[in-house]
Amino acid sequence: MVSKVLKITFTLICLFFHVSTGWCVEQTVAYFAVQYGQQDTGSTAPLVGQSDSYLKTLETKHGALKENRQASPKVLSFDFYKTNGSVASGFGLEVHSYKKKYTFENDSSQVDISAVGLLYGLNFYYRGDFWFPFLGFGTGNYSAKVKEELVTGSSTTYGTVFGQVDKPFYYKFGVRIPINGLGIILTQQYISANFDVSTENKPISLGGTATFIGLYYGF
Amino acid sequence: MQIELIYCDKFLHKLKGITLGFIFTGVVTKFQGYPRYSCFLFIYMKIKGLLKLLSAFIISIAWNNSAQAGSINSGLGPLEIRPQFIVSQPFLAMTPENSSTLIGGESRLSVGLEIANTFVNTQGPTEQITKKEVVRGLTKEDFYDKNGDVIKGYSLYLDAETKRKYLKYNYGIFDSLEFKLEIPFLSFDGGFMDSNIESVHSLIGISNFKQGGAYRALSERNKYDYYVVKDGEFVFASNQIIYNVRGEPSMGLKWNLSEGGNVMPAVTLKLSYKFANSDRSGEQKLVRSGGVDWGHYLILSKGFDKWIVYFGDGKTRIGQNLGFASSIYHQFMSMEYRIEEEESFVFQTVSQSSIFPETAANSRSTVGGKQEQRNSNLSVSTSVSAFGYKFFSGPIFWETGFVQDYNNFGNETDFVLFWEMGVNW
Numbered sequence: 196m197v198s199k200v201l202k203i204t205f206t207l208i209c210l211f212f213h214v215s216t217g218w219c220v221e222q223t224v225a226y227f228a229v230q231y232g233q234q235d236t237g238s239t240a241p242l243v244g245q246s247d248s249y250l251k252t253l254e255t256k257h258g259a260l261k262e263n264r265q266a267s268p269k270v271l272s273f274d275f276y277k278t279n280g281s282v283a284s285g286f287g288l289e290v291h292s293y294k295k296k297y298t299f300e301n302d303s304s305q306v307d308i309s310a311v312g313l314l315y316g317l318n319f320y321y322r323g324d325f326w327f328p329f330l331g332f333g334t335g336n337y338s339a340k341v342k343e344e345l346v347t348g349s350s351t352t353y354g355t356v357f358g359q360v361d362k363p364f365y366y367k368f369g370v371r372i373p374i375n376g377l378g379i380i381l382t383q384q385y386i387s388a389n390f391d392v393s394t395e396n397k398p399i400s401l402g403g404t405a406t407f408i409g410l411y412y413g414f
Numbered sequence: 415m416q417i418e419l420i421y422c423d424k425f426l427h428k429l430k431g432i433t434l435g436f437i438f439t440g441v442v443t444k445f446q447g448y449p450r451y452s453c454f455l456f457i458y459m460k461i462k463g464l465l466k467l468l469s470a471f472i473i474s475i476a477w478n479n480s481a482q483a484g485s486i487n488s489g490l491g492p493l494e495i496r497p498q499f500i501v502s503q504p505f506l507a508m509t510p511e512n513s514s515t516l517i518g519g520e521s522r523l524s525v526g527l528e529i530a531n532t533f534v535n536t537q538g539p540t541e542q543i544t545k546k547e548v549v550r551g552l553t554k555e556d557f558y559d560k561n562g563d564v565i566k567g568y569s570l571y572l573d574a575e576t577k578r579k580y581l582k583y584n585y586g587i588f589d590s591l592e593f594k595l596e597i598p599f600l601s602f603d604g605g606f607m608d609s610n611i612e613s614v615h616s617l618i619g620i621s622n623f624k625q626g627g628a629y630r631a632l633s634e635r636n637k638y639d640y641y642v643v644k645d646g647e648f649v650f651a652s653n654q655i656i657y658n659v660r661g662e663p664s665m666g667l668k669w670n671l672s673e674g675g676n677v678m679p680a681v682t683l684k685l686s687y688k689f690a691n692s693d694r695s696g697e698q699k700l701v702r703s704g705g706v707d708w709g710h711y712l713i714l715s716k717g718f719d720k721w722i723v724y725f726g727d728g729k730t731r732i733g734q735n736l737g738f739a740s741s742i743y744h745q746f747m748s749m750e751y752r753i754e755e756e757e758s759f760v761f762q763t764v765s766q767s768s769i770f771p772e773t774a775a776n777s778r779s780t781v782g783g784k785q786e787q788r789n790s791n792l793s794v795s796t797s798v799s800a801f802g803y804k805f806f807s808g809p810i811f812w813e814t815g816f817v818q819d820y821n822n823f824g825n826e827t828d829f830v831l832f833w834e835m836g837v838n839w
Contacts, residue, residue, distance in 0.1 A: 277721075
């Protein structure tokens with residue numbers, strides 16, 4: 196029985212991984228991908244990021260944050276590439292969205308942040324036998340809403356600040372593992388996108404360091 | 415020579431006291447056994463009852479002889495749509511454009527129509543302005559807060575559809591230098607799109623009684639009201655519809671610095687200049703700033719086979735800002751998919767800084783949702799996305815599409831439809 200299962204599994208692996216890897220010399224390919232992962236907004240993107248201070252300022256008044264700075268973005272992306280042999284260059288468009296709520300140790304103050312990033316940039320990848328490593332960089336814009344409810348003694352102040360980061364910068368690297376037209380994508384991304392919160396006149400990072408895993412469809 | 419097919423059509427474009435007529439004729443002939451396609455465009459002008467055939471533009475160009483824009487790093491180009499927010503209509507605004515230019519000696523004449531629906535009611539959350547107040551006639555006190563105190567910064571009640579028609583002429587001075595002249599004509603009215611927009615909101619679960627639906631349900635549909643208040647005083651207060659009021663003309667130069675190559679992108683610098691018309695009497699003050707504006711766009715484009723990507727970064731300097739922003743920053747990204755050599759789909763995003771400058775409005779309050787705190791967000795940058803279709807058929811050029819905001823803070827249009835049609839020779 197075990198031997199039969201192993202044979203079927205082996206046959207299925209062969210079917211999935213050894214189908215039509217004969218790439219033509221030059222062609223255009225496009226990918227849709229859905230990814231999910233963790234983004235540490237408190238971690239500054241190496242080389243390009245700047246530290247933020249909005250939440251630190253609130254911490255001095257309302258106590259330490261109860262939550263960490265990890266957000267869980269959903270990412271939808273579309274990429275196209277012009278391939279030339281085993282290398283390819285192309286362009287990608289991706290939409291990131293997440294929400295995060297922060298509360299404080301000393302009082303019932305809270306801050307809700309929601310952010311949507313539309314990022315685009317150039318990508319390059321290498322077509323290996325079983326996996327395609329890639330790297331990319333680009334810009335775009337982030338729009339965000341910061342909703343404050345801050346308690347000081349017996350009074351509460353409210354503030355809702357909308358805003359946009361006009362010129363964020365990101366770079367990323369990762370790998371695509373193709374399984375026929377579908378595949379798995381792993382991405383490590385570093386985003387610099389500091390948004391100035393006008394109530395405190397201090398920046399908050401909407402980017403940071405992110406790790407995503409997802410599925411893609413190539414055509 | 416044997417004539418196989420003749421197609422003839424006519425359309426009129428009515429401006430104030432002037433009717434522009436366009437007659438398009440397409441002819442398919444066989445000449446020495448080979449098919450030959452020709453088209454003619456007659457343009458005539460009728461002024462107050464007198465038919466005066468000024469034109470002249472009798473264009474007869476063989477289908478396969480027409481010059482077609484495009485290289486490996488440029489296609490038919492981005493969607494050439496400017497910001498349509500009603501408050502920014504009197505000012506120059508930079509538009510995305512192709513990195514390639516017309517070749518030396520080539521001309522293009524086009525007409526366009528951009529219809530933008532805008533609805534903003536900063537008094538919506540407190541229901542200080544509803545159908546009742548609009549029928550009664552708005553006063554500046556309607557824009558004070560609930561306690562009757564003057565609000566710092568801007569307050570708005572905008573319920574309008576703007577129609578920007580334009581006549582545009584482009585000419586290739588050299589192979590890489592292009593000249594442009596544009597004359598706009600503006601109409602502000604109640605339009606026709608309100609019920610459709612409200613229906614779409616309802617369909618996707620957005621309430622027209624709440625902020626997401628811009629408090630549209632508090633107002634009558636398809637009405638025109640244009641009120642802008644700053645620090646408690648009216649800047650604009652109009653509920654009289656205007657039709658085809660001539661705006662200030664603008665001219666531009668576009669210089670293709672490099673066509674790029676397999677690695678490097680094409681690089682183009684675009685400069686625009688709006689002439690000043692100091693006659694701002696009556697309704698003209700809504701469509702003319704009376705000052706000189708100028709701006710630039712640096713445009714990069716890169717081709718990936720059938721896909722072309724365009725980026726632009728630019729700035730408009732406003733000479734006579736009427737208390738609004740003295741400069742506006744623009745960025746765009748455009749993705750063109752070339753279905754055929756003469757046919758493309760384009761997806762585009764455009765970001766721009768707000769026409770409203772930062773004010774002394776306080777972004778915090780002790781009462782949740784206080785108007786001053788809400789209105790401080792009008793100075794935030796906005797973004798829109800656009801989708802369109804571009805088509806060349808011999809010398810005839812056609813572009814159409816729509817624009818939808820995706821982070822409207824009360825300083826952007828809700829929905830825009832646009833068309834442009836022209837002829838190259």
